[in-house]
Amino acid sequence: MPELPEVETVRRTLTPAIGARIASVWDSGKGLHMARTPPRAALKKLIGSRITAVRRIGKYLLVDTDGERSLLVHLGMTGRLRIHKAADVRANHTHVVLGLGDRELRFSDPRRFGQIDVVKRSAEREHPALSILGPDALTDGVDPVAFHARSRGKKAMLKAFVLDQSVLAGVGNIYASEALWRAKLRPTTRAHKLTVESAHRLALAISEVIANALENGGTSLRDFVDADGAEGENADYLWVYDRAGQPCLRCKSVIRRSVLQGRATFYCPTCQKP
DNA sequence: CGGAAGACCTGAAGGC
DNA sequence: TGCCTTCAGGTCTTCC
DSSP states (O other): OOOHHHHHHHHHHTGGGTTOBOOEEEEOOOOOGGGOOOOHHHHHTTTTOBEEEEEEETTEEEEEESSSEEEEEEOTTTOEEEEEETTSOOOTTEEEEEEETTEEEEEEOSSOOOEEEEEEGGGGGGSHHHHTOOOBTTTTOOOHHHHHHHHTTOOSBHHHHHHOTTTSBSOOHHHHHHHHHHTTBOTTSBGGGOOHHHHHHHHHHHHHHHHHHHHTTOOOSSSOOOTTSOOOSGGGGOSSTTOTTSBOTTTOOBOEEEEETTEEEEEOTTTSBO
């Protein structure tokens, strides 16, 4: 479910946890992404430390402590990271809980596509999940020159290029369609076809789409909520995603849905030129 | 190299 | 009410 704007929204709403001491940890023992179970022994080592910051790299969150380790979290499709009162009933599919006195930081994830790990901060970028990430689309910004350079010689479709986390970290399925619509580019166009001008347009479109979604607190189509349980408003502002059969907001043509690499893709057949 | 298809999972929604 | 199919903000692997 969560792309950069949603993960960043979670990060921002987690700041009340900063300063809290981790008094206990618990995990369900269930396997998450790639059948990996949360590393119980490493989680236990977080006990006694205080949360000093919550950072985000691409779609990953890092909960820093005053020890040498950080908690690494990926929300997958249905993951939630929320602050609850310790007395609140635990949601179904809760898989990791950090006890923070009268509060708890809880990770729940019905589909279990998320990831939980503990990393040594001094070597965090060597973690396999983080080592492959390109520049962060928000923190680092989308450098149009570098973006264009990365597209040289690439036969991949633009949709795949934009989703490639090693090119740019943070863009997911919704905002890929949104950015390509905004840049007036067809999702199936090959990346090497980008001109300097169209690459710049796409780079700017990605930045704007992400900034707007973030302002709206993210897109809640199904599962996404922030750390306080609040939904985002951005679903009301989508131009193409989930709008198949409806008029293009630019030219009134009928928006189409196709499937690219197994994923729903939305575009305007008229104003997004092949 | 790239793309399609399948894998990992659960639950909501729609058709009958 | 139930049963069945389809679909879902993400990776990762395998096969062509």
